[in-house]
Amino acid sequence: MSVNTQLHKDTPLLEVKNLETAFSIDGQYYNAVDKVSFSVKPRQIVGIVGESGCGKSVMSLSIMKLLPKGIGKIKSGSIQFEGVHLEQMSDKEINSIRGKEIAMIFQEPMTSLNPVFSIGFQIQEVLFNHMKISKKEARLKSIALLKSVGISRPEKIIDEYPHQLSGGMRQRVMIAIAIACQPKLLIADEPTTALDVTVQAQILELLKDIQKVNDMSVILITHDLGVVAEMCDEVIVMYAGKVVEKTDVDTLFHDPKHPYTKLLMGAIPRMDEDVEVLSSIKGIVPSLKNMPKVGCKFAARCPQAMPECTSITPLLAETDEGHEVSCLLYPSSRPREGVQA
Amino acid sequence: MNMEVKEKTLNKKDKRNNDVLLEVKNLKTYYPIKGGILRRTVAVVKAVDDISFEIKKGETLGLVGESGCGKSTAGRTILRLLDATDGQIIFDGDDITNIRGISLRKVRKDFQMVFQDPYASLNPMMMVGDLISEPIRNFTNKRSKELKPEVMELLTKVGLPEDAYYKYPHEFSGGQRQRIGIARALALKPKLIIADEPVSALDVSVQSQVLNLLKELQDEFDLTFLFIAHDLSVVKHMSDRIGVMYLGGLVEVAEKNSLYAEPLHPYTQALISAIPEPDPRKKKERIILEGDVPSPIDPPKGCTFHPRCAHAKPECQQVKPTLKEVKPGHRVACHLYN
Structure with a gap:
């Protein structure tokens, strides 16, 4: 890699700083995403991994400003995309970015495609919204897009309806729609969770190819550590709305530091090893209402918890270069005087 | 009283299969598709098409396959929740394929099911x-x-x-x-528990709790499991032997380590290679299957896997391979191993 591209690579495409997204329950707001910071560099695939309710999907909805109105809101923090503050944008302004600069694919391709419109119509809708393009051109471009996501007979599929396609094909169509305007950033929220493993392999392969061809950055949200290992450059591990560990993919899998990450790794049955007993994490994730206000949110379930874990909130700080952990077992996470947690 | 019953069944049983709890022979379950005004059967979905296997006492047999391969239908047919179209289910020495009424009710005590969706x-x-x-x-x-x-x-x-x-x-x-x-x-x-995707709705950390629990209980109560799941790594963790299903048929049955170390059927090979391994340093050769699983209403002739198989020979389009023992305890239905 030349010095030039190295420099370019280091300017983040997306920068999220101290993001707090809250949801209202019985009139009171609770943080689903709690002071999260991370950045995505050009051409990077960043994985966000965590279990249900850890806030990983809420984070993606915050970036896209798709939070349910009146229930969820961004309380504080900033989301900068190419230097522009997304969180301050009006709905109209964000519409010119959504689908064009940042696109998203969802978990369930059946519910995210409209059942009463043809595949072609749904791809062309995006094209008409963001480009000056004639009907004929749009149709040709849609066919080309379908072809690029590996759909055979695109001329025929373009006039079919979502229910006529298999799950894998539907997800390919979703990807075609997402990349229609060649976005710089693609947010994929559990893109393969609803698919069979052989189809998942096809879709992951496709996502990798498209990322390279289109020079995109990708935020990949998943609960599957196997998918993370396969796809990502950087990984963010989330627990209960907080980032607990952040590092490159190799370090995460070979030198995990946070007890939660370690337990998560031991909890998955592996194909290449035989273990009699899987590591398990006692208890469950506390609900938003019952979330501890101070201290580490994992403390109640952590086998290495110390008395101070419930009273001191750990900071997300570097233990080694490029490896950030939020755990009091590491001195770097202890708040120093004058530094707010 | 329990002892008496046990002795009786022991005498009834064929001595050779002494330790076999469940034997499934050429089991077929077809769903009719009705059409027209008279609701006549216009076609059938061959959900389970001629599968045979056995489960020994205290053993866990895993059934793995992708959606629509018939693994759940197989489980439900064995529990007599669905009627078998053809074939035999022999449970603890008795043929239970067609029993009804009181005798069915009696035997139902001995097998139970754990379902996928704990909410429903x-x-x-x-x-x-x-x-x-x-x-x-x-x-x-x-x-x-x-x-x-x-x-x-x-x-x-x-x-x-x-x-x-x-x-x-x-x-x-x-x-x-x-x-x-x-x-x-x-x-x-019960003597047999059929667990149909018992952990697929759960998060990883909770999934491991439930898997550990099932294993503990198996040791404690001497349970026999038929463990049905789509996740090969979960099935491998739980099972002693694994059967791989594709489009209603059983394509390979083997002891778990043998299946993982040396998968013989091209479909099993693709399935294993498709699992993303949680280790970024391991770069696997991946076999990407083309296309989708064909419809079980009109499955391909010959070997049902041949349209997607990289090793397909002309023979595969004509003759349906049967499950044959290639190595001790390792059976595969593929023309490559004849």
């Missing part, structure tokens, strides 16, 4: 204590109250607090509900 499989109006004692009440004249100590013991066994007795399903998380489902399945002390 428990009656939300019933107290957990009643939910767990229901199977026992179904077979005895005892009332809920009398069964309380028994239920309490079951609750402790599956790792739930005793006060769970008076609670309702909505008060529990997914993993805890699955524990309730397991307690229900254990209530009658």
Whole structure:
């Protein structure tokens, strides 16, 4: 890699700083995403991994400003995309970015495609919204897009309806729609969770190819550590709305530091090893209402918890270069005087 | 009384299969598709098409395959929740394929099921204590109250607090509900438990709790499992032997390590290679299958896998391969190994 591209690579495409997204329950707001910071560099695939309710999907909805109105809101923090503050944008302004600069694919391709419109119509809708393009051109471009996501007979599929396609094909169509305007950033929220493993392999392969061809950055949200290992450059591990560990993919899998990450790794049955007993994490994730206000949110379930874990909130700080952990077992996470947690 | 029954069944049983609990022979389950004004059967979905296997006592057999391969239908047919179109199900020495009425009710005590969705499989109006004692009440004249100590013991066994007795399903998380489902399945002390995707609705950390629990209970109660799942790594963790299904047929059956170390069927090879391994340093050769699984209404002739198989020969389009033992304990249905 030349010095030039190295420099370019280091300017983040997306920068999220101290993001707090809250949801209202019985009139009171609770943080689903709690002071999260991370950045995505050009051409990077960043994985966000965590279990249900850890806030990983809420984070993606915050970036896209798709939070349910009146229930969820961004309380504080900033989301900068190419230097522009997304969180301050009006709905109209964000519409010119959504689908064009940042696109998203969802978990369930059946519910995210409209059942009463043809595949072609749904791809062309995006094209008409963001480009000056004639009907004929749009149709040709849609066919080309379908072809690029590996759909055979695109001329025929373009006039079919979502229910006529298999799950894998539907997800390919979703990807075609997402990349229609060649976005710089693609947010994929559990893109393969609803698919069979052989189809998942096809879709992951496709996502990798498209990322390279289109020079995109990708935020990949998943609960599957196997998918993370396969796809990502950087990984963010989330627990209960907080980032607990952040590092490159190799370090995460070979030198995990946070007890939660370690337990998560031991909890998955592996194909290449035989273990009699899987590591398990006692208890469950506390609900938003019952979330501890101070201290580490994992403390109640952590086998290495110390008395101070419930009273001191750990900071997300570097233990080694490029490896950030939020755990009091590491001195770097202890708040120093004058530094707010 | 129990001993007497045991002795009787022992005498009845064929001496050779002494330790075989379940034997499935050429089992077929077809779903009719009705059409027209007269609702005549216009076609059939061959959900399970000629599968044979056996499960030994105390063993766990895993059935793995992708959606629509017939693994759940196979499980339900064995439990007699669905009627078999053809073939035989031999449970503990008795042919139960066509029994009805009281004799079916009697044998139902011996096999139980754990379902996939812990949210949908428990009656939300019933107290957990009643939910767990229901199977026992179904077979005895005892009332809920009398069964309380028994239920309490079951609750402790599956790792739930005793006060769970008076609670309702909505008060529990997914993993805890699955524990309730397991307690229900254990209530009658069954010989065989069919677990159909018992952990696929759960998060990783909770999934491992439930898998560990199932293994513990198997040791304690000497249970035999048919473990159905789509996740090969989960199946491998739980099972002694694994059967791989594709489009209604069983394509490979082997001891788990042998299956993983040396998968013989091209479909098994693709399936194993497709699993993303949680280790970024391991770069695997991946076999990407083309296209989708064909429709079970009109499956391809010959070997059902041949349109997607990289090793397909002309023979594969004509002749359907049968399951043959290639190595000791390793059976495969593929023309490559003839």
